[in-house]
Amino acid sequence: MEIRPEKVAVVGIGYVGLPVACMFASKGFRTVGLDISQERVDMINRGVCPIGGEEPGLKELMERMVSTDMLTASVDYSSIQDADLIAVCVDTPVDDDKKPVLRSIIASVTSIGRNLKKGATVSIESTIPPGTMIGTVIPILEKESGMRAGSDFHVLHCPERVMPGRLLANLREYKRVLGGIDEASIRKGMYFYSSYVESEILPTDLICAEISKTGENAYRDVQIAFANEMALICERLGADVFKVRELINSSPFRDMHIPGSGVGGYCLPKDSWLLVSNAREEADLIVRARAVNEKMPYHLVDLFKDAIAELDEGKGKRKVAIMGIAFLRDSDDTRNTPAAVVIESIKDDFDLVAHDPYVREFLGMDIEDDIYVAMKDCDAAIFVTDHSEYRNMDFNRMRMSLRNPVIIDGRNLFDAHECRRAGFIYRAIGKKH
Numbered sequence: 001m002e003i004r005p006e007k008v009a010v011v012g013i014g015y016v017g018l019p020v021a022c023m024f025a026s027k028g029f030r031t032v033g034l035d036i037s038q039e040r041v042d043m044i045n046r047g048v049c050p051i052g053g054e055e056p057g058l059k060e061l062m063e064r065m066v067s068t069d070m071l072t073a074s075v076d077y078s079s080i081q082d083a084d085l086i087a088v089c090v091d092t093p094v095d096d097d098k099k100p101v102l103r104s105i106i107a108s109v110t111s112i113g114r115n116l117k118k119g120a121t122v123s124i125e126s127t128i129p130p131g132t133m134i135g136t137v138i139p140i141l142e143k144e145s146g147m148r149a150g151s152d153f154h155v156l157h158c159p160e161r162v163m164p165g166r167l168l169a170n171l172r173e174y175k176r177v178l179g180g181i182d183e184a185s186i187r188k189g190m191y192f193y194s195s196y197v198e199s200e201i202l203p204t205d206l207i208c209a210e211i212s213k214t215g216e217n218a219y220r221d222v223q224i225a226f227a228n229e230m231a232l233i234c235e236r237l238g239a240d241v242f243k244v245r246e247l248i249n250s251s252p253f254r255d256m257h258i259p260g261s262g263v264g265g266y267c268l269p270k271d272s273w274l275l276v277s278n279a280r281e282e283a284d285l286i287v288r289a290r291a292v293n294e295k296m297p298y299h300l301v302d303l304f305k306d307a308i309a310e311l312d313e314g315k316g317k318r319k320v321a322i323m324g325i326a327f328l329r330d331s332d333d334t335r336n337t338p339a340a341v342v343i344e345s346i347k348d349d350f351d352l353v354a355h356d357p358y359v360r361e362f363l364g365m366d367i368e369d370d371i372y373v374a375m376k377d378c379d380a381a382i383f384v385t386d387h388s389e390y391r392n393m394d395f396n397r398m399r400m401s402l403r404n405p406v407i408i409d410g411r412n413l414f415d416a417h418e419c420r421r422a423g424f425i426y427r428a429i430g431k432k433h
């Protein structure tokens with residue numbers, strides 16, 4: 001591999017920053033990954049990948065980059081003083097009131113400003129509320145460095161589009177939006193990012209880049225909310241939303257999404273709030289869509305309570321199996337999972353047992369990894385996630401394991417007629433009760 005003259009620093013080496021650092025290193029840039037977590041830094045320097053789950057190629061690439069000294073990790077900001085590109089990938093959550101928390105952005109940009117060399121390029125890759133580049137990032141960089149953005153250093157907002165499970169492939173294959181403060185910054189960005197982005201790089205200004213990133217996730221959230229609302233309408237009117245969806249999508253230019261027990265993950269539940277945070281009065285639909293999606297796990301709980309009311313009065317506490325803890329099919333990611341709402345809503349009144357093929361512990365509960373053992377002596381099974389394992393369930397074994405044959409289906413895993421013919425009390429999101 002040809003070693004390039006420029007050095008890259010990636011600040012924040014979590015789900016996004018670590019694969020980004022590996023990519024730059026693999027393209028010949030000597031790269032330092034900077035984080036405030038000593039534990040994470042030590043792991044990386046030992047060649048141990050801190051990201052779990054199925055992440056094709058990441059562990060191997062990281063090991064190779066660390067063993068050849070192309071990638072090192074550090075907690076010391078002085079290690080970025082000779083960096084030509086500083087890519088910022090720190091977390092940008094919202095608080096309990098859905099207000100953006102910019103603590104990590106402000107802290108990292110302050111330290112970067114104090115250690116910035118003349119002529120370097122600072123690229124914010126984190127997802128940020130529109131207006132943050134001009135209102136927060138650039139003023140801090142200028143104040144701390146004593147230099148002028150545009151004339152003394154370059155500034156970019158180059159937001160990430162990756163999904164856990166395909167981090168490296170997404171980095172390489174997806175088109176990339178590149179917002180710059182000026183033409184010179186964009187030219188620098190083109191040079192660095194075209195080293196590993198194999199798809200188109202789309203230059204724009206800072207505010208368009210900020211709005212497009214938060215907007216693309218808000219758009220998806222709104223589309224899912226429409227599907228969820230259609231599911232509730234179909235339940236009320238006695239139709240199967242999944243059949244209705246096929247019919248709707250047979251019409252030109254229609255692409256209705258799939259309804260379900262809720263939207264989870266790190267990004268979708270928060271990025272709508274980042275988008276509207278500085279334009280709250282204009283945002284109506286996007287905020288309503290969030291409310292619709294947040295309601296879905298509670299609706300799943302209502303379906304469960306409705307079904308359990310059909311059972312004879314039993315003695316003692318009833319026992320319920322929560323099937324699927326991760327927010328995403330075949331993933332171990334539990335961030336903002338709808339399963340948390342379901343568990344919190346019923347844990348005081350029911351004994352709970354949880355099953356997931358990939359998650360081992362959640363909210364202090366041990367997770368069972370055998371489906372039928374998890375269901376043993378339960379009065380109901382609530383399917384929250386559509387793990388592939390749940391697609392080919394054996395109805396006889398389910399009936400033998402469960403004490404009462406109640407299935408609550410949050411992900412269209414089962415056919416309603418088949419379930420009822422097999423003697424189950426069946427409730428599902430988007431289907432006639």
Ligand SMILES: NC(=O)c1ccc[n+]([C@@H]2O[C@H](COP(=O)([O-])OP(=O)(O)OC[C@H]3O[C@@H](n4cnc5c(N)ncnc54)[C@H](O)[C@@H]3O)[C@@H](O)[C@H]2O)c1
Nearest residue numbers: 012014015016035036089090091092104107108126127160
């Ligand atoms: N996770 C995703 O799938 C995904 C996808 C697209 C965009 N994003 C966006 O990328 C950003 C990062 O997300 P993530 O999932 O990698 O988060 P993460 O929590 O996995 O990683 C963030 C890292 O930043 C570090 N950090 C915090 N403050 C710091 C500081 N002052 N200096 C140095 N390091 C600091 C943390 O210790 C942590 O290791 C967020 O803005 C997120 O919205 C995430």
